[in-house]
Amino acid sequence: MTPSFRPASPGTGSLRSRRVATWTLPLEGALLAGVLALVGCSPDVKDGLGPRVPVPNVSGRVERDGVAASALDVSVRDPNDDSTIADVKTDANGSYVVPVPAGIWEVKVKGRVTGDFASVTRGFVVSSVGQQVSMDSLDIFAYQAALVAPADAATLGLPNASDPVTFRWSLPRHGILSARAQLYNASGAAVWYSAKSSDxxxxxxxxxxxxxxTGVGLPAATYTWRVKFDLPDSSEARTPSGTVTFQ
Known part of the structure; x- marks a missing residue:
């Protein structure tokens, strides 16, 4: 960096000017401008670098059976590793707006009351920096979809090929493309998924x-399970989880 000097304005009562060091940052400034552009900042009229806060460019609405669903948590995630890049809440109209850089993303809405799905997600793409994206509405209402059996906190014998366990659930009444049961161990790792079907x-x-x-007989332990639905509106929905202990 190369220092340059400019005279400072004399203060009140000052009889002489002071010389104040400033710094010229041509390369660093260009790099900073590039970084801010990547996260969707609008240029600032004074320095062209943009404000530190990215400009919201992705908007959408969440409903509960046709009615605005307010105060719900909405997050934008990287579908490759489930890392979250932004969090907001829906407003009184069920709407949200959030800054999202260019890339392939997933919006996730969490249910809040009995009768909601645990979460609903939908993928989307921001093709260029600052592109305005208006998402189709997401419906958090589960329409009677729920886990049926095993009952929550049930204790069963450890299943095997000759004595398997059957997971049962009710389907949402507005229809699905497919459903699959998902089983997780106590650490939260996925251990078994059923095949996708309309069953x-x-x-x-x-x-x-x-x-x-894969291919391993799982030990006696407590597991959590849920059902994931692929819905006709291109969203995915998940039931609240239940627990089952195999011994």
Whole structure:
């Protein structure tokens, strides 16, 4: 960096000017401008670098069976690693607006009251920096979709090929494309997913099929399970989770 000097304005009662050091940052300024552009900042009229706060460019609305759903948590996530880049809440009209850089993203809405899905998600793309994206409405209402069996906190014998367990659920009354049961261990790792289908049940023989658990007989333990639905409006919805202990 190269220092330059400019005379400071004399203060009240000052009889002489002072010389104040300033710094010229041609390269650093250009780099900063590039970084701010990546996160969607609008140029500032004074220095061209933009404000420190990105400009909101993605908007949408959340409903509950056709009625605005306020005070719901909305997050924007990277679908590759589920990391969150922004969090907001819906306003009194069920609306939200959030700054999102260019890329492939997923918006996630969390349910808040009984009768809601636990969460609803939808993928979207911001093709260029600052592109305005208006999302289709998301419906957080579950329309009677729920876990049926095993009952929450049930204790069952450890399933095997000759004595499997059947997971059952009710389907949302407004229709689905597919459903699948998802089972997780106490650490939150996925251990088994059923095949996608339009059915309301799935049979599990105690063998894992996710990640390092693929082909492995799972131990007696407490697990959580839920059902994930692919919906006709291109969103995905998840039921609240239940627990089951196999021993």
């Amino acid at each position: 309301s049940s799935a049979v599990w023989d105690g063998t894992g099929n996710q990640g390092t658990y």
